[in-house]
Amino acid sequence: MRVPAVVRLVARNFAATLDPITLLVMFGQPAFLIVILGTMFNQLIPSVGASGSYVAFLVPGMIASQMITGAVLAGRIFWLDRRWAMVEQIFSGPFLRAEYLAALLLTALLFSLVGVGLMVLVALPLIGVTALSASEILVVLGTIALGSLFFGGLLIAIGGRIRSANLYFTIQSFLQYFLIFISTVYYPVTSSTPLVLRGIVYSNPLTYAANTVRDAFTHSFGPSDLIAAGVLSCLAVVSFGLAVLSFRSLELGPVQ
């Protein structure tokens, strides 16, 4: 039986681009933050809202941030494929551009989900077992999927238009770090948060994802999560559309 083209491309994405160092950096860093940042700040911060301890607050945020990790990986694969002419090579083979794009997004999603699993494992000794209902698990996975699609699509769309490695990786670093810092991944936004900062944080899609995952962990879904799902869905569709447009007009040939 012949393996479908998208599955072959996803398998190739994992096999060709994942080396131990990359895995260590991409997953080790958030795991390190959960253990060190969580433990250290736990001493300073007695409790954070419904989450209770700071580490229990941080873990759902770090889980949500895995959508960025997956997206960054997909963007990196795409950029390296362009840099090393593998995009051109693959397009000259029995694949459609749509399949390559789908494989990239699927890679982002799978990588994010692997990250989610790892973060849960790392957090177990710190926060214990959090029993989520089936619907809460589905919401968490759905949120991660939408977020991966949004950020993955966005990075791919950008990667398809930029011909300079410096610029591309600057934008990627910005997304990876800046967006995480101006979200509710590390800290809550309350009524005492300065209005400007609050505005910036709520214009960041990662905030909605982090809040939804956190609500799942505290079993406190509310109307805001429905709004978050709607916002993420719309953004994911827009971002996917941008990625498709970028692919349709993708200029093949060397990039620097």
Place this chain on the structure above:
Amino acid sequence: MRTDRLGFAYTPERFAVRDLSFSLRRGEVFGLLGRNGAGKTTTVRLLTTLLPPTEGSGLLFGKDLKSCGRAERARMGVVLQSESLDFVTVERNLTLYAFLWGVPRELAKSRAEEMLELFELEPVRHRKPWSLSGGERRRFQVARELMHEMELLFLDEPTVGLDALTRKRILDYLAGRAKQGLTIVFTTHILQEADQLCDRIGVLQAGRLRAVGPPGEIKRRYRGPRSVEAEFERALTDEERRELLDRLRVGGEGFELLSATGGLLLFRARNAEDLVGGVVRWAHARSVELARLSVRETSLEEAFVTLVSEDPASGPETKEELA
């Protein structure tokens, strides 16, 4: 494959290639020659469906080039000019590429062994491609493309950076595959290898196909001045040499005397046959014995230089293929 006035233009005023009309026959080796920027790579991209044509039409495996997709691409292989590689070892690159093409695992493993040996990549099989030398990387790229089955193979400058021995080995292998029915289109700047390997060649100049035909015909049609060596049994006197040259000039043969040493005269003549006739007639009339009279054949490189030195604005030399 057949193309009819196929072309690609970035804008209506700026075209990369235009009026490409030629066909490929099963099992033939077709060489695409041209100076840097003549449009060879763009032509390969057009023919491999990487670029959509903006003018003209083409048939690939009997299907309109514009609507060709996965099924047609699955029947061909492409070795691009730009280096393409994955960040795994040479051996893994080969098997991974075979996996992408749906080659069964066992077959991929045995074919990888075959390619590693054939392309002398055995010693570097566990190294990452970017750590290889330029020649090794080129060999790796050709080897990787041969991991899957195909009917049509495009090679964009496959022998760049290869030493003569490796080049010969690869060309011999490709010639063998062509004999088994594989159709090969390749671009090169090494005209000697095009002359050896190609059944037909097409010469591109400024984005237009100036000539298509067998190398012999291209050489015959576009041969420039050729070298003629006349060696007499004895040294000619100054008077005899002057007389011979006067006779040849009167005969109207356009030539240039490059050197004259004793009985050996070296000419460069646009019409070598007429010059040879003139020399023979003079030698016969003066009863001077000719020891040797030879005309050096035009190389493909010389014919190529003649062809691409012509004014490109004059358009395609001929719409008909040379016989």
